[in-house]
Amino acid sequence: MKPFALVLGAALCLFVLESVPATATQYPPTAGSFTRSTGMIGGRPRSFFLYEPRNLKPGAPLVFVFHGGGGDGGEAREGSGGEFEMLADRYGFVVAYPDGIARSWNGCRKMQNETRERRGIDDVGFVDAMIAQEIASHHIDPKHVFAVGHSNGGALAYRLILERPEKFAGIAAISSNLPAPDNMDCQPMPAPRPVMVINGTADPVNPYNGGTNARGTSRGRVLSTDQTMQYFAMLNGINDAPQTARLPHQSDTDKTWVEQVAWTAPGKPSVVLYTVHGGGHVVPQPYYRFPNIVGAQTKDLDAPTVIWDFFMRETGLGSGLGAEQIQ
Numbered sequence: 523m524k525p526f527a528l529v530l531g532a533a534l535c536l537f538v539l540e541s542v543p544a545t546a547t548q549y550p551p552t553a554g555s556f557t558r559s560t561g562m563i564g565g566r567p568r569s570f571f572l573y574e575p576r577n578l579k580p581g582a583p584l585v586f587v588f589h590g591g592g593g594d595g596g597e598a599r600e601g602s603g604g605e606f607e608m609l610a611d612r613y614g615f616v617v618a619y620p621d622g623i624a625r626s627w628n629g630c631r632k633m634q635n636e637t638r639e640r641r642g643i644d645d646v647g648f649v650d651a652m653i654a655q656e657i658a659s660h661h662i663d664p665k666h667v668f669a670v671g672h673s674n675g676g677a678l679a680y681r682l683i684l685e686r687p688e689k690f691a692g693i694a695a696i697s698s699n700l701p702a703p704d705n706m707d708c709q710p711m712p713a714p715r716p717v718m719v720i721n722g723t724a725d726p727v728n729p730y731n732g733g734t735n736a737r738g739t740s741r742g743r744v745l746s747t748d749q750t751m752q753y754f755a756m757l758n759g760i761n762d763a764p765q766t767a768r769l770p771h772q773s774d775t776d777k778t779w780v781e782q783v784a785w786t787a788p789g790k791p792s793v794v795l796y797t798v799h800g801g802g803h804v805v806p807q808p809y810y811r812f813p814n815i816v817g818a819q820t821k822d823l824d825a826p827t828v829i830w831d832f833f834m835r836e837t838g839l840g841s842g843l844g845a846e847q848i849q
Contacts, residue, residue: 557571572616586670588678603808632706653689672805680698721797730747759787760793798823
């Protein structure tokens with residue numbers, strides 16, 4: 523690990539910050555600023571852009587938001603409605619939107635990682651480098667680093683919590699399941715951590731009940747959502763039956779509904795699932811509407827809000843905005 527860390531340290535010196543204009547009119551109003559970093563990591567050009575609230579204090583948390591396949595950091599911001607910046611202003615954390623090489627990430631799916639265009643790409647090393655830079659430049663708290671990912675970005679979030687549990691205080695994966703055993707390409711270092719998953723039962727890309735999707739088998743099989751949750755509940759040492767609650771329905775015209783399932787135990791990190799019945803391959807939030815081709819978008823769940831609430835509650839950063847739902 524020492525030689526690898528030295529290589530990353532040298533690469534970090536190549537990062538250069540530049541101003542990035544914000545299109546605030548399309549998002550909730552915010553008061554902070556954006557910067558972009560570019561540099562060479564593992565011999566490849568890498569980039570990410572960052573949102574920093576005004577008057578950021580040392581020891582702030584850092585939240586990564588990873589885009590789905592075919593996207594980039596800007597689309598991750600768009601898909602989450604810019605809501606993480608609004609939350610960052612309110613709660614004082616930094617938001618990073620990284621760009622994947624060829625608009626994708628190497629998660630834990632062996633069949634995807636072995637394709638020619640993905641082979642040899644070290645996304646975990648890229649994340650290591652970003653964390654190191656933000657510790658140095660913004661004095662973020664290394665004990666409060668979180669990962670949020672949609673679709674293929676959720677696959678990377680799974681990889682990070684399995685292979686870098688010492689660096690992540692929790693993750694949230696949206697529209698994503700763990701790969702099946704014959705398709706697993708990660709080397710887990712088991713450690714209990716808070717995990718939230720938000721999946722839709724009518725997702726045309728990530729099959730809620732596991733297997734492969736309509737696009738074929740190029741990415742291999744995945745576990746079902748229930749199997750994914752059971753994996754993390756067992757990893758966290760939670761043997762009790764989960765608690766289930768239905769979220770209030772917001773609109774009679776919305777054909778979806780949301781069920782929360784929470785695996786909890788005293789002194790152990792929680793595992794929480796939001797199942798969007800009838801929901802598609804989307805990030806539920808009120809500021810951006812995904813195209814109809816990827817399925818329905820519920821009005822009963824605001825993903826960025828419940829995710830940050832979960833991170834706060836699980837790590838002692840705050841009491842949470844809706845803790846009564848899983849208590």
